[in-house]
Structures are given as structure tokens and as C-alpha cells.
Amino acid sequence: MITSKHIDRLRQIVGKENILTSREDLVAYSYDATNLWTHMPDVVVLPTNTEQISEIMKLANENKIPVTPRGGGTNVSGGSIPIKGGIVLCTTRMNRVIEINKNNLNAVVEPGVVLQDFQDALAREGLFFPPDPQSFSGCTMGGVVAENSGGPSCLKYGVTKQYVLGLEVVLADGRTMKIGGLTPKNRTGYELIMLFTGSEGTLGIITRITLRLLPAPKANKTVVAVFSDVAVAGETVSEIIASGILPAKIEFIDNWTFEKFKGLLPQDVLDSSQVILLIQVDGLPETVEAEARQIVDICKKGGASEVRMPEDQAEVDRYWQARSAHFSDISSRTHTIINEDVSVPRDRIAEFIRISQEKAKQYDVPISFAGHAGDGNFHPVVLTDTRDKEHFQRAMRCVDEIIETALSLGGVLSGEHGIGLEKQRFLKKAMDPQAIEIMRQIKDVLDPNHILNPGKIWEEAPDDE
């Protein structure tokens, strides 16, 4: 499909320092943070501007070469794996923060800016961009928008789509399109921005992003509550929300990763407990103090076995680092993890966890839960090993039933990770067939040759496991 002539042309477009063709480099772009799939591209290009991307897309479209857009490659749904080969279009070298405007509370960035770098730059101005996917130290802004990323802070602040004001997008045929603008209000035509926010790279290449910002909260306070019972923890979350306080984050961590809290909490409490809730309120110093105290009371009344409100910032940071390490910690326990991403209505959390635990017991597979309890977005993780076929099949059946459970409780298939390769087998169950048909038609309009991130979301990947 791709020939040496095409590669020569790509080299011409991006320059020889921005193209990778060695087998070693291709292996390095064959994966993302999932572990069920790998596939090598034929070539990797690292364009440095929109014009180059436009030329790359023209070439790819004329020759029907698959193009998989990629930033940091940290996604956990298989979205940036070039499952059909072709070109990996990696934006990591388009990493300028073009403008941070304090008066307009907006910023313009290129897609390859790392989220953490962006946050650091904003913090220096007293500003912030709320979405905080836990891959923040590697993920890039193009991916944040294309995956419509969430994270703990979304409980109070919403997800990425609520912050995208404008985009520049290169379409599949190489045309460049500007949509949206600089203002928080904009009622001009269809909300085309929403097509690309969460498109997982299947509709166009995002080349420039205008984002709405918020002033950074002046203060925050963290409450740590430990529970010996999962259901009690779930009910406490509901009580906090119902009390009229809206914390920035309510995070749920089960005892699989209590190891990381060693030295922070008494060992006997850790030994006898099942869940830690990390709750953060933010705002003005006067209000956060009062709200945190109110949350402490609710947790105590709710039956927490230990409640703390650490004063020392270094200690607070250690709690949150322990939370961030959850995914890696669980992954390092076993050969393969299946990390799901369902969201259930908040008042069904306890029920969801209880049923999921029963399923895990029934299939005899280990399961761990962590997640953004405040918004019902849970990450049940089933630990397995692809090398043990029988175990792996049991694990997959268990995961299937957990997802069915979430859907039957009124939940959704993916809260924030996207469909990618990971969840496409459930799409038909989770979406109205009419809606899938409309998605197909939109795809045909924007990418008639289906060259953009082929094999993802609704378009089934070749079964090459």
C-alpha cells in the first residue's frame, strides 16, 4: 500500500529529521498504554506545522494510506495504535504554547504540548485548565481534546469539551478548517467543535486549540476517609454530594493499592479496611476550611473507620501521588490488566461495586476498583495474563458482564477513556443503532476513504489477537 515513493514524498514534506523509518523506531510507535494490541506503522512522521500536516493528508488521501494521529501515546483504549499500519502522524514536535491570555481567560496551544507543561505555564499566571487525566505527565493537548479527557477534577469542573473554544483542524483530504473562536459564548452555526472533541482521531487532525481557562482556586483542602465496607463508602459519597458541597474531587481507592498509603495511615486501619476516599474541596481559604470540616463530619457519621484532614502540603501531595500511582501499581502486579472505564449514576455506585465483586468471585479472577467516585466514573481493573488462555477468557467474560451491569444500572460504556479498540465490541449494545448510522454518515462526509485512524470506535479492527 505504502511505497518508497510515498516515503520520499513524506521526507520532502517534513524534512529528513522529522521522519522515522527504522524498524526500531517503528516498534516504538506500535503501542500505547494498553496491553492487548500492538501493530507497527510503515512510517512515522513528526510534522512541525499545519501546512506539513495538510500535505501529508493530501498524499495519504490520494493514495488511501491509513493515518493514525498520535501525541504522547498514553491513551488506554488502544486509540493511538496504528492497527492497519500506514503512517503514524505524531504531533509531539508541535509543542508551543502560543498564547496565554489572562484578560480573556483563554490560551492557544499546539497539539503536542504536554498537559503538565501547559498546567505549569498556567500556574505561573495564576490560571488553570481543569481536566486532569492521570496521564498528565505524558499526554498531549491534541489527545486531551480528541479523547475528550476527564480526570478527578471533572466532578466539579466538567470534562475537556466544556473548555474547547476553538480548533484548527486538517481534514482527511488536506483541507484546513478553523472552527469556533476566542470567546466563551459562540452561537454561530452547528457546534462543529464537538465533532472533533472526542473524535479519537477519526475525523481530522487537530492542529491548534483555543481553550477556556479558569482562575486557579486560591486554596484547597484534602480529606482522607477510610472505610471498612465498600457499600458504606459508596453511600457516603452520595451523602457528601447531597449535602450541598461540591468537592473538586472524590476519589475512590480499594485495598489493592493500600501499599502506597503505608506510613501515611496506621497499619491496623489499612489492614482492616477496604476503601480510601480522597476528597478535595477548593475555593477561597475561608470556605474550603468550613466545607472540609463538614465533609469530615459526614464521613465520621457515615461510619468511616479513620478520617483525616492533613495540614502539611507535602503529606497531602503524598496521598494524591498514591492515587495517581494506582494504574501503574495494579499493572505491575500481573502480566495483563483489563482496565475498564464505565460510568454509573452516583446513587448506584455501591450496587455496581457489589455486583462486580460477585462476578469476579464467580469467574475466580482478581478485581480492583479505583475511580472518580464523585461522578460515578469507575475503573474496575481485572488482573489476568494473556499467556494463560483459560484465565484470560474467564477474565474477559467477567469484564463483559461488569460492563453489562453498568449499562443495566443506567451507566455508560466509557466515562473518559474512549472506545478505541478496547470497547468497540460493546458499542452496539451501548448506542442506539440509529446513532451509529449517523456516525457512519458523518465519517463518510469527513473521511470518505476511511484513512483516518481506521479500525477504531465503530469500525471494527481486524481480529489479530
Place this chain on the structure above:
Amino acid sequence: MTSSIEFEQLNKFQSDLDKCTKCGFCMSYCPVYQEERVESSVARGKIMLIRALLSGELTATDEMADQLNRCTLCMTCAQNCPAGTQVPSIVTAARADKVRQRGLSFPYNIIFRWLLPRRRLFGYVVRFASWFQGIFMPRTEGTIRHLSLFLSALGKGRHIPQIAPKFLRQSVPEINRPPDGVEVKYTIGYFTGCMTDFVFPELGKKIVSFLTGNGVEMVVPRGQGCCGAPVFLGAGDFDTGRMMADANVKAFKDLDYIITDCATCASAMKDYARFLADGGERARDYADFADKVKDITEFLVDILQLPPSAYRVADELKGKTVTWHEPCHLGRYLGVKEQPRQILKSLADINYVEMPDADRCCGMAGTFSIYYYDLSRKIADRKIADIESTGADIVVTDCPGCQIQLTDSLIQHGMPVKVMHIMELFG
């Protein structure tokens, strides 16, 4: 699956290799990735390449060697890895297996296998080379460069300090006793390292006089050689590295402490056990040896526990603004972070300013800076900006390798900031 014998060293670190979950957190910490922004620069990419090497999907090509060499072993990724993957160990082991399979290329085979282990001969060659230094490259006022680097850096326009007219071993006796009337509190060995011996002998003399003046008997064993860092860590030549390790262990056999003024030497010597031990007795000897190795600031603060009054700033440096560059090998490898800062903060005669990201890699990394001089320079440029932001007159550190890098980069940027070893502050 390729035979396990081919990957003898990597097999030892299999559990580390398994730990990486590809989360990609390392991207935010890797100094090489921050310049290149390609996946193969960062820890996750290197681990995936090594896994592919082990599975037979990739082979030990020149390209693979290049990918493995493009790492400063700064350890920042490992320190921040949520899964605790020890990436530097994996990369070092992969380099070793590559050398076992493919050998070393010229001129490193001559330098590492033949020259570095022979200290006296090495000295002659360094002296010989120094005669030509002025002809081939800009001299840097004041000082230095490691021989292997020195030879290879020819023609790259780098500012290389001069080889000293008289080496340290020619300037100080083997046993250095405290002056009369000063009680002997400790008798310790001084591992001088190639740099201090050949290029910075004045630093060595200063350290000997400082410590003897404070009641420490200093033995400078003549049998000591290169620590082996460029050989076994940089180039992956474990066989030669083991020879060098054995020589050093023997040279310091009867001493309770071995101090160094070079963080890289200290950490390399502590790593003998991890990489070079091939059996019970060696493992024990190397581990015992490692326990005795102390960085000089660690020795001064933790063991000798000198009072602030013992540190007298040289007259010509009084009133200067001083900042500190923390070498990777000192902070992350040896865990010596507070000791040098404690000394610096206690000095009433200087104005100490902490620089932003003081522990960020300077990009030297020994042979790395020869293979990838341009990349090394780019990494250094960020450090230079941090130094500049402090307004310091002097940047002090505790690693002659970092000193060379900082000196070269500051000159390239036309900045008048002086680079010194922390022990050079004292009169």
C-alpha cells in the same frame, strides 16, 4: 525466543523489565525526550525496544545500539516511575549484552579495554595528548577533560580544560598525616578518579589539606585506577569493568572509608555489586566495598560532622553569589541531597542561591556527550538558563564530569559564571 545466554545481563533484570506498564509518565521527566520528542528516546520506548530484542522481534543492530546509547542514565524516569521500574539498570544491562554480542567499536575498544585499566600508561598517554591539545582545540583557562573524551572530542569545538602539568599522584604522597598537634580521628582512603588525578590535581591537593587539617589521615593508594564508569556503565564492557573493580577493591582493602570528590565515581563503585559481581566471593567483596564508599560532602557532614566554623571560604571568593548543581549520580544515585546544601547554607561569607531544577541532568553523562555532542549541548542549555536565573557568580558541583559540561556550555554562551568543585570554595 532467542537463547537466554545471549542476554545474560538483561535476564538478571527481567523483573524490572516486566514492571513497566507503558503508562508514559517518563515522558515528562526524560531530558533526552524533552529535546528529541521521539518515543525511542524515553524510558518506555527503550524498554519496549529491549522487550522486542528479547523476544527476537528485533536484533542487535547498529540502530539498536544507537537507541540504547541515547540515554544519560540520569535516573529521573526511575525516580518518578509509579511502577518503580529501574530503567538505568535495564539500559546498562542491554549495553553489556550488546557488547558481548558485537564487541566495542574503535577507538573505544582501545581506550576502554586497553588504556583505562592501565593507570600509569594511561597517564603517559594523557600527558602525550596534552602536548597537542592547544593545536587541535580551544583551551579553557583553568582546567580539564577525561582522556577518552578528550581524544574523541577533537575537532568538535568543545572547550576542554587543560591536562595538568603535574598529576595528583605525582604531587601527593601515598600517606598524608594530619599536621603535628592535630589528633587523628579517622584514617580513610582517597579515590582520586581520573579527572582529579590528571586534570584537577589542585582540587585533590586542596581536599587532602582540608581533611588532614581536620584530623583525617588520608591514604591515596597507588594501586587505584579508573572507577570503570565509562567502561561498564557507558560502554557496557563488563569484563574490563570487573578487572578495574577488582583492582580498586584490592587497593582499598584495609581502609574503613573511601571518599571521592566525584559523584559518578562513587556511584559507579557502589554499582560494582549490581552489575559486575559474578559469584559469591566477588558479590561479598563488592558489597563490602560499596558500604565504605562515601561522597566527600556525605563524609564531612554525616561522619566527620564538622562544625560550620571548619569551612573557611577562600578570601577571593568572599561575598560571591553561589549556586549548586546537583549531579544525577549524587542526588538520585547516592541519595546525597542535603549534605552539600547544608554546607553551602552554613557559609556566612557567600550568598547561596538555590537554582530551579538543581537536580536536572546537565547532559554530560560521560561517553554520551561524545556520541551525541549536539544533543548533550541542548540538554545543557536548559541548565545554563537555570544558572543564569540565579544571578550566581559561581556554580559549584561535586562531579568533575558535570564541571566540564558546565564550563564548556557557559563559555559557549559567553557567560562569565565560574564553575568550581564545592571543595574549591575553601581556602
